[in-house]
Amino acid sequence: MTPIGFGTLALIVVAAMVGPLLASVPRLRLPVVVGELLAGIVLGKTGFGLLDHTDPTFELLANVGFALVMFVVGTHVPIRDRAQRSAAPAALLRAVVVGAVAACLGVGLAAVFDTGHAALYGVLMASSSAALALPVIDDLKLTGPAVLSVTAQIAVADAACIVLLPLVIDPARAPRAALGAVAIGICAVVLFFVLRWADAKGFRKRLHKYSEKQKFALELRLNLAILFGLAALAIGTHVSIMLAGFALGLVVASIGEPRRLARQLFGITEGFFGPLFFVWLGASLQVRDLGQHPQFIGLGVALGIGAILAHAVGRLLKQPVTLAVLAAAQLGVPVAAATVGTEQHLLLPGEPAALVLGAIVTIAAASVAGVVAARANRATPQPGARSG
Numbered sequence: 001m002t003p004i005g006f007g008t009l010a011l012i013v014v015a016a017m018v019g020p021l022l023a024s025v026p027r028l029r030l031p032v033v034v035g036e037l038l039a040g041i042v043l044g045k046t047g048f049g050l051l052d053h054t055d056p057t058f059e060l061l062a063n064v065g066f067a068l069v070m071f072v073v074g075t076h077v078p079i080r081d082r083a084q085r086s087a088a089p090a091a092l093l094r095a096v097v098v099g100a101v102a103a104c105l106g107v108g109l110a111a112v113f114d115t116g117h118a119a120l121y122g123v124l125m126a127s128s129s130a131a132l133a134l135p136v137i138d139d140l141k142l143t144g145p146a147v148l149s150v151t152a153q154i155a156v157a158d159a160a161c162i163v164l165l166p167l168v169i170d171p172a173r174a175p176r177a178a179l180g181a182v183a184i185g186i187c188a189v190v191l192f193f194v195l196r197w198a199d200a201k202g203f204r205k206r207l208h209k210y211s212e213k214q215k216f217a218l219e220l221r222l223n224l225a226i227l228f229g230l231a232a233l234a235i236g237t238h239v240s241i242m243l244a245g246f247a248l249g250l251v252v253a254s255i256g257e258p259r260r261l262a263r264q265l266f267g268i269t270e271g272f273f274g275p276l277f278f279v280w281l282g283a284s285l286q287v288r289d290l291g292q293h294p295q296f297i298g299l300g301v302a303l304g305i306g307a308i309l310a311h312a313v314g315r316l317l318k319q320p321v322t323l324a325v326l327a328a329a330q331l332g333v334p335v336a337a338a339t340v341g342t343e344q345h346l347l348l349p350g351e352p353a354a355l356v357l358g359a360i361v362t363i364a365a366a367s368v369a370g371v372v373a374a375r376a377n378r379a380t381p382q383p384g385a386r387s388g
Contacts (some may be wrong), residue, residue: 004055004057004058004061004123004285008050008051008058009276010371011050011051011278012043012051012275012279013272013276014297015039015040015042015043016035016036016039016275016276016278016279018034018035018038018039019033019036019137019275019278020032020033020035020036021035021041022033022035022038022362024200024323026196028150030363030367031331031363032261032270032275033208033261033274034334034360034363035332036275036278036279036282037278037281037282037285037356039282040278040279040280040282040283040285041282041283041285041287042282043279043282043283044282044283044284044285045283045284045328046287046288047170048280051279051280052079052188052283053283054291055094058280059280059301060305061273061276061277061280062276062277062278062280062281063231063268064273065229065272065273065274065275065276065278065280066204066241066242066243066245066277066336066339067231067241067242067245067275067349068227068243068268068269068273068274068277069226069245069263069269069273069274069332070162070241070243070245070246070247070249070332070336071223071227071245071246071249071252071265072249072265072274072288073129073158073162073245073246073249073254073271073332074131074245074246074247074248074249074251074252074253075161075249075250075257075262075265076248076249076253076255077158077249077250078134078151078155078253078254078255079129079153079155079250079253079254080253080254086117087148087149087152087154088144088152088156090149090152090157090317091149091150091152091153091156092153092156093317094149094153094155094314094317094319095126095129095153095157095160095355097312097313097314097316097317098157098310098311098314098327099122099126099157099160101310101313102121102124102125102126102191102306102307102310103118103119103121103122103126103232104117104122105121105122105306105309105310106120106121106122106123106124106125106306107119107122107301108304109121109299109306113295113296113298113299113302115299115348115351117347117351119171120165120168120169120337121306122165122168122305123161123164123165123168124161124303124307124333124337124358125306125307125310126157126160126161126307126310126332126357127157127158127161127162127301127307127330127332127333128153128154128157128158128161128289128311128328128329128335129154129251129332129333130154130155130158130159130304130328131328131330131364132329132330132331132363133151133326133327133329134151134154134230136326136328136329136366136370137150137151138368138369140370140371140373141374142373142374143372144214146319146320146323147320147323150319150323150326150327151262153314153327154327155207157327158251158332158333159246161333162242162243162332162333162336163181163243163244163338164257165240165242165336165337166180166181166242166243166340167331168309169337169340169341169346170344170346171304175191175237175239176237177211177238178238178240180233180234180237180238180239180243181239181243183233183237183239184230184233184234184237184243184244184247185247187230187233187247188247188248188250188340190282191226191248191251192251192254192255192375195251195255196255198309199255199256202209207261207300208258210259212215212260217264219258219261219264220261220264220265220268222262223248223265226248227244227245227248228350230244230245230247230248231244231245233268233331237322240336240339240340242332242336242339244291245370252294260364272355278335279304279355281335281338281339283340284339284342284352285338285342285347285353285356286350286352286353287350287353289351289353290350290354290357291351292350293348293349294347294352296350296351296353297354297357298352299354299358300353300355300356300357300358300361301357301358302358303334303354303355303357303361304357304358304359304360304361304362304365305361306332306358307328307358307361308325308328308362310328311322311324311325311327311328312325314327316354316373318375320326320371321339321369322369322372322373322376322377323368323369323373324368325365325366325368326369326370328362328365329362329363329365329366330358330359330363330368331359331361331363333354334356334358334359337352337355337360338352338353338356340357364387372377
């Protein structure tokens with residue numbers, strides 16, 4: 001396999017363009033990351049073997065991308081939205097009911113496929129993806145109380161499952177992982193109060209204006225320094241760096257993310273480190289194991305269908321089916337599980353690919369559900385609109 005150099009980096013960036021190309025096809029409506037994963041699979045050990053996911057440089061860059069992706073995911077959680085907070089009680093109730101159903105399904109799938117990962121499957125099927133679903137809701141211009149409520153539900157489920165994942169993926173190390181998660185949480189709380197104090201004193205605004213005037217990108221530099229510091233703490237306490245990135249994202253979202261910082265994060269994450277991470281993840285997946293262990297194809301499909309069924313329980317609480325299916329769309333948690341499981345050898349051969357396959361099933365279902373919900377939303381008369 002080719003070691004990481006400028007030629008390999010150029011290959012990765014060009015290959016990752018498969019993501020935007022597939023996403024640009026209107027009928028497919030595939031998230032960009034699906035194409036990036038496919039590119040990694042083709043170039044990695046499943047395909048031509050041009051990329052070695054065990055290369056230390058490649059792995060380090062991928063971890064930077066992973067931390068940044070989870071950072072951006074955290075900033076997408078609408079913590080400051082008052083309307084979201086008013087919808088939180090009903091959203092929390094649905095998330096709890098979905099979690100209970102997902103836990104039961106997880107026990108069943110672990111028994112059927114004899115993997116012993118019931119808790120992991122339950123968390124995966126209960127999860128949602130704010131970074132995936134919220135842009136879809138915005139793009140389709142979905143509005144109304146039900147949409148507001150499902151947005152809050154997605155944020156709650158996303159945050160809860162990201163916190164739970166390190167505890168369930170390796171139960172033997174759960175106590176140590178819990179301590180590490182608490183350490184990350186304490187750092188995030190302290191950081192929140194420090195940033196809020198700096199904001200109240202006007203320091204943050206002055207830094208922003210000075211940085212913008214001098215074109216120093218100081219806010220980006222400070223956030224990266226904090227992100228890498230939290231990531232180092234996470235690694236030192238044997239917690240996934242996804243929690244470090246997500247915690248910092250929540251802090252920034254709760255204080256308020258400046259537009260300039262948002263654009264800068266978008267540039268470095270979506271322009272390079274994010275695609276590199278997903279190509280690395282695709283390269284690390286041994287999809288051939290699915291052929292050697294075909295039962296894991298069934299596991300992946302079952303995880304996707306199970307997630308949809310668990311979220312469809314929201315219909316019993318008067319949630320529209322289309323929005324329930326949209327809430328089932330997952331990406332960050334399964335990707336994190338596959339990444340951590342691959343790096344720490346916690347999953348069976350073929351199981352990481354099965355987790356990603358399950359996520360793709362939910363993405364496909366959510367894409368269809370989103371289009372149907374948009375059509376229903378347009379067909380519903382808006383308040384104050386005149387009938388023809």
